[in-house]
Amino acid sequence: MTQPKLSNSKLFRQACYIGGEWVGAQSGETLDVDNPANGDILGQVPNCNAQDAARAIAEADKGFQVWRKKTANERSECLYRWYQLMLDNTEDLGKLMTLEQGKPLAESKGEVQYAASFIKWFAEEARRSYGETIPGAKPDQHIVVTRQPIGVSVAITPWNFPAAMITRKAGAALAAGCSMIVKPAEATPYTALALAHLSAEAGIPAGVLNVITGKPRPIGEAFTSSPVVRKLSFTGSTVVGGKLMAQCAEHIQKVSLELGGNAPFIVFDDADLDKAVEGAMASKFRNTGQTCVCANRFLVQDSVHDAFVEKLTAAMKKLKVGDGFEEGVNQSALINRAAVEKVTQHYEDAMSKGAQRVYGPVPEGKKGNYVEPLLLTDVTPDMQLCHEETFGPLAGIIRFKTEEEAIRIANDTPYGLAAYYYSQNIHRVWRVADGLDSGIIGVNEGAVSNATAPFGGMKASGLGREGSRHGMEEYEEIKYLCMGGE
């Protein structure tokens, strides 16, 4: 067992944070957490069940009663302190994240700052939860609209961004005046628990932010079968998101779903190819291809196809695969064996249907879940990698002839999270923006995630938006007061 070496050892927590206390599962059961780079066991966290979740819900309800009475300014100040503490502990949080998730240390530290930016943003937004007044329907009537926190909220989050997927939910919920229970992914609980420790240091009252670890199904069912829980925010796969949405129907719980994507990355013949390659590298290879907004399909126009492939290959040659703690590494181990197998399967399927391998070795999968970056050409829309998220460093290029064809292929998916395209023709830029069915569009830009913008998808990619002013609305109820006269 390798224990993390941190400057602030209190950040390494192996218990759940419920009602302001560090507790184990009532059953005493635990789950191992490992390092995907080498399989070493890092430690254990409680394997909580439905009873533990019920306790967390009761504590979150108590926390809500305290928190909702705070002024917006008080909430804002607590959030701001939490933000500052995250920044102060960037180094340690980054190390914890690399240990449990695998991503290169520089990316982990970058994620800590990105995660903290949501808390800062919502600390500011907390003060701006404005209502409105509307002219009455009768001469002596006034209509006033207020916003109030929806209540106890729960978040179920994935492993690919162990900090940011939590803060963009918790920041919004707490700013709105809600309490929250977070159920992080089994693979990455330590970052979540460290954030809970810092929330307590920031003065966020007991029960307002809770973190529960364990197997997802019993905890999820406890959340969705409780009428006390008024909101569920989920980030993860479309299959699980759909199931949770159905479960939420019982008590008409409000849902936000940030689900899978299948992002097209289109390069038109009038693109700046160097910029397109830069954007392609950022979009495809960040987090070793394990982001929901990763370019999943490259569509390149006939006349620039070969030049783009050449430039992209040159850029990919600079990628360095290895342990996330090694200097210069920017491609790490994937999260687990299943992830390696999925990339391998997409590769083999594409090759069997006529794709050409232009860069990278045949994936073999060694100890440590590594896959070398791969570039394929002659990809066609019938290949598996065009229909499912690859979630790994495999880039496949489809050649197209016309703008209409590119838009048709780009939209030919049940998903609609992110899309990217490169063009220097302003008329085309608007036409394509209007034509793509995606919630997030990068126009001559490969890095689209930030706290100030509404993040979310269309179609099977989900419901609701996170970040921006819209993110807070997801945790609010609108109440209208009809003020009668005499």
Ligand code: NAP
């Ligand atoms: P996943 O299997 O759906 O897991 C996500 C979370 O749901 C984890 O905490 C998981 O717990 C939990 N979970 C699994 N089954 C559950 C159930 N029956 N009831 C309640 N909770 C359940 O997804 P993943 O493979 O870990 O994550 C990758 C997916 O997330 C990709 O599809 C990616 O595109 C998507 N994603 C979307 C966004 C976005 O903003 N749209 C951002 C990041 C990732 P365990 O970990 O304990 O199994």
